[in-house]
Amino acid sequence: MRQPADVASRTRRAVLAVPAAAAISALPWHAAGAHDGAHPQGIAAAGKDVLTVVGPWEMTGLDPSRAGYMFARMEVVETLLDVDDRGRLLAGLATAWGASVDGLQWRFTLRGGRRYHDGSALTPASVLACLRRAHARPGVLQLAGIRSMALDANDIVILLHRPFAPLPYLLTHYSTQILAPASFDARGNVVAIVGSGPFRIASMSLPQQFDVERAAGDADGHAGLRVRKARYISVARSETRTLLVRSGQADLAFSLDPPSIRALQRSPKAVLMSAMLPRTTFVKLNAGHPFLADVRVRRAIALCVERDGIARALLRDPGLAATQLFPRSMTAWHDSALPPLRTDPDAARRLLAEAGWHAAADGIRRRNGQRLELSLTTFVDRPELPVIAAALQEEMRQVGIAVRVVIGNSSDIPAGHRSGTLQMGLVARNFGNVPDPVATLLQDFGPDGGDWGAMGWHSADVAGALGRLASTQGDPAGRRADRARVAAVLQAELPVIPVVWYRQVCAASRRIAGADIDPYERSYRISRLTWA
Template sequence: MGRFTRTGVAMGLATALAASAACSGGERTERSDSNTLRIAGPFEVHSLEPAASDGFFTRLQVVETLVSSDMRGELTPGLATSWSDAKGMRSWTFELPEDAEFHDGTPVTPDAVAASLEAAADEAASPLADAPVRRIVPVDSGVRFDLSAPYPTLPAVLTHYSTAALAPASYDDGHVTEVIGSGPYEIDRVELPASIEVSRFDEWRGDQPAIEKISFQAVGRAESRALMAVSFQADVVFGLEPAGRERVAATNGVAMESSLQPRTLLLKVNADHPVLGDVRVRQALSLALDRAGMADAVLREKELAATQLLPPSLRTWHEDGLEPLEHDPDAARDLLAEAGWKPDESGTLRKDGTPLRLTLTTYPDRPELPALATAIQASLREIGVEIEVDVTNSSEIPARHQDGSLELGLFARHFALVADPLVTVAETFAPQGEDWGVMNWRDGEVTKAVDGLLHSPSDDEAQEYRTRIVETAQQELPLIPVAWYRMNAAVSDRVANFELDPLERTWRVADVSWAEQ
């Protein structure tokens, strides 16, 4: 095992890289002959705990989940070689490989895997915590889940990064202090929140990856990331804003890869707020948004304007016949007037002398979010709603959800972090609310529909349930869709076989190789 550091901020490397890029004056620099695949992006590494890791250690293929998925979202073996159910889906058994090792040389045993899964089931942030698990027990050649109710989506839940298997030595007093997985790469060094370095694990039971070493660096400024891409200071760069993408397109030796994601950029609304609790106000805010204009100006693709909550990439959840969300400022003003909000001499809406002012919280991890927040602010000002934009850490949205202070939150919601979108949809519309889902909003029919989907309905029943959820969300707008999302990455031509996973489970680094020069 390489050196491991839990604390420290490695922004010095990012600064040096950006400075080097800047010194090039936009001219092409010589490619590095490093044997390290260098990845940069806006994402910070906030925790070693699987449930709070944002999937970094599955993306880098350091840890494995029992079940994986392919590029179409179909379930495939992960750490488990196979699985089966019994007792009407109240019992599931997952078989483990005989020759798997953790990175510290200890064998991957049923006991070790069961212990990791029990830890995941105790984490509220893991979808496994919502499964009807009575116990997780090691058996002769794998692990068995005994459930209190049928749960057909369990294999899909076990694709989530929070359910990764870790070696017993990863834990100290119940907390993860070192990430010791069983994947094709092992950790050399971690410095929270900025960098991870990994190297090829020689005892990996599968085909050895072509790339020996990989580094990830969090780089907060979009301009710095673009400079790193066009000056070849990084081989793969995520999170480029439109200007950066245009710069990459004009540079030889680097190309853009993109994939439409099952992700929606949306406004989370506190439905218990004295203003936002009125559905007419929520509908008015939605009608005020010029989604096509914002998608064109910020994302450079009008087609990404969201007409409903679930994007077309989720075919079974996207309702083609649903009346789309529209831009109609006059209708928005009428609804607000009906709700008692009248413009004063300056045009600001007031009710009982109180101005309609709200705070919109967002974060810069995805560079399009602050720009969209500014565009939303301008759209709402046109109908007399004053918005204060607060660009802060992404952790503030769940924190303000929990303490009740959130009014509006703008963020990107991925609806397929597990292979079956139902799991995320169920979390999103949880009656008790969810950090990245509804806030102080519940609907009995939606709850019944989600429960119905979780109990293996017929195809016709399932479609009826999905339609009920989508139509209610479109009418009630506890979450206001703004845009759909296309993931992009700048990739150097010294890299071959790089593919963007539409589900963002993994960066598939074990399949990448060096291009022949």
């Protein structure tokens, strides 16, 4: 049994052994949108009364389905419902909700007296128009089997073709955000973001920056201390975000890599916050590819992954080694009885030989004259992914699999899925994207797979279990058994290979008070912040 220190050392050697030109074959580290200076090029420093938030995410458009999450995080827009830190439903623009006995009709009672940022009334008709628009586009509402949506006085009434218990959770998703009629042109395209949240848009400079300001005055005694202006800036490089925090030019910085975290641990300018999120970094496999269709090859890849070493040496957090797909933070889904994923390169070599792949003189395996060579696609939006990809490249080489790492944009993964050209993709999947994971899992592991989930793989067992979980909220024992079945099949057949779980680390300036992390990444909670 290899000791943890040896595993970590081996992983460091694996990363260092990979030449930079071989590891990164598409985009260089200076990806589009990255900047090297103390402040991003072309963006003026904010005033002292402006809270500055930096993260790696660019706004690729105004439509809710594209960049709606950023306007939700900055509290410009609202949804019908919200969730607390434990994933329990809370009122949003709707104050009450419930389903009929047969589960086919849902009723959502809207909060009265609300206005959009342009002063127009937030009417049931305007809410219904936004929901119908969201349903007509690819997105989470497509999962629910919606037959119709209509008004009944102050209620939104949604009729379903079949019972779908997670429907209220879909209405917490940013793609279902409610915008004022003035947000749309005559063709229904979003031309402005006019929401109803605590902050309103003050100015935009897409894709990199937008500014917000308080939409209404505060009524409590903290009004003078509350943050009233804020700015979001997209800064691709983690080290640049760190420089902005250390220089006092950023107040909140998200998605920090381990070197940045170490650099800020003793900073007089900022404190670090962290929270385990329902997110897993895994390798998405094209199980329809001739090399990956054999489950023995997928299991061999899983066996060569040094999860402990990656967690210790690269992330500096040994608790993140993913022993199964669902992290411990997903208490209802993490199965402590499930035999954990392990590292065993010798067993990996035996499985590859059983599958007909035999080592050649160069160490790479061949079968019927074909070389076992695959591409691994990832992206720079999450700074740890390219480094993990380099480690995986070397770990697979050691068992006889040649891997070409391609680093591009996050959109390359779904594009490769849809075109069928993706072979392997290293992604960080957020299972809390909709707070009830059933909705996300239906997207990822349904009959046709999903952009961020299975590719060329289907399981009737998984589909049946997810279908039952989606159709009813009853029978707790049956629901536990279905969740366990999903976890067990995914662990056995490995359409995706878990690598590490995820801890969000954020730097918060010492000039603000009240900062914390939303475990569902719905909001930066800037409306709670005060100046210290």
